[in-house]
Amino acid sequence: MSFADVTRWVERFEAPERAVWQRPAEVIAALNVQRGDRVADIGAGTGYFTLPLARAVGEEGVVYAVDDEPAMLAHLKRRAAHEHAPMINAVHASARDPRLPERVDLAFVANTYHHLADRRRWLARLRRGLGSDGRVAIVDWHKRRMPIGPEQAMKLSARTVIEDMRSVGLRLARKESFLPYQYFLIFTPTRS
Numbered sequence: 001m002s003f004a005d006v007t008r009w010v011e012r013f014e015a016p017e018r019a020v021w022q023r024p025a026e027v028i029a030a031l032n033v034q035r036g037d038r039v040a041d042i043g044a045g046t047g048y049f050t051l052p053l054a055r056a057v058g059e060e061g062v063v064y065a066v067d068d069e070p071a072m073l074a075h076l077k078r079r080a081a082h083e084h085a086p087m088i089n090a091v092h093a094s095a096r097d098p099r100l101p102e103r104v105d106l107a108f109v110a111n112t113y114h115h116l117a118d119r120r121r122w123l124a125r126l127r128r129g130l131g132s133d134g135r136v137a138i139v140d141w142h143k144r145r146m147p148i149g150p151e152q153a154m155k156l157s158a159r160t161v162i163e164d165m166r167s168v169g170l171r172l173a174r175k176e177s178f179l180p181y182q183y184f185l186i187f188t189p190t191r192s
């Protein structure tokens, strides 16, 4: 799927009615981000979650807005400048590597995990970019028929995501259930 037509995706992703089911303020609150944190918003898209994450980490923090689509990255840079959010840094990922510039406290992956071509290899790379207490949060579509969301065949079940994470040493630490169409899972490194 191409995300190069930014105008089209801004209309879709930034539509005011999205907040009814996406509940961005509640999602950000549940992430429990601290001021000064280093956060990666992977598959940042138009910056729907990037801007509130930037407000949560504050000027002493960092938000890496990671995407593999150059047109989205150009849009994110313009938006960060326009919103006076210097803590946002655009990162050009490859399809198989999020290319995090440093270890992060939180990797947030919203509506993107099901797009990955080689999930386990990608996750192994992501895992290396996590700090010792680094968390991974996944928001993605339930694999059931719903009035909105991607085609059924594209979706991944929460169980598949949990198994993928386990394969790279991440365990499910918390599960939020307030989103009507999506699962919201938070993983932490497995302690041995």
Ligand SMILES: C[S@@+](CC[C@H](N)C(=O)[O-])C[C@H]1O[C@@H](n2cnc3c(N)ncnc32)[C@H](O)[C@@H]1O
Residues within 6 Å of the ligand: 003, 013, 042, 043, 044, 045, 046, 047, 048, 049, 066, 067, 068, 069, 072, 093, 094, 095, 096, 097, 098, 109, 110, 111, 112, 115, 116, 117
């Ligand atoms: C459906 S959008 C989600 C955007 C945003 N997270 C949101 O919820 O509004 C998916 C985004 O992930 C990006 N993407 C897809 N595969 C990617 C990959 N392997 N690495 C980084 N970004 C990717 C796309 O370019 C697109 O901007």
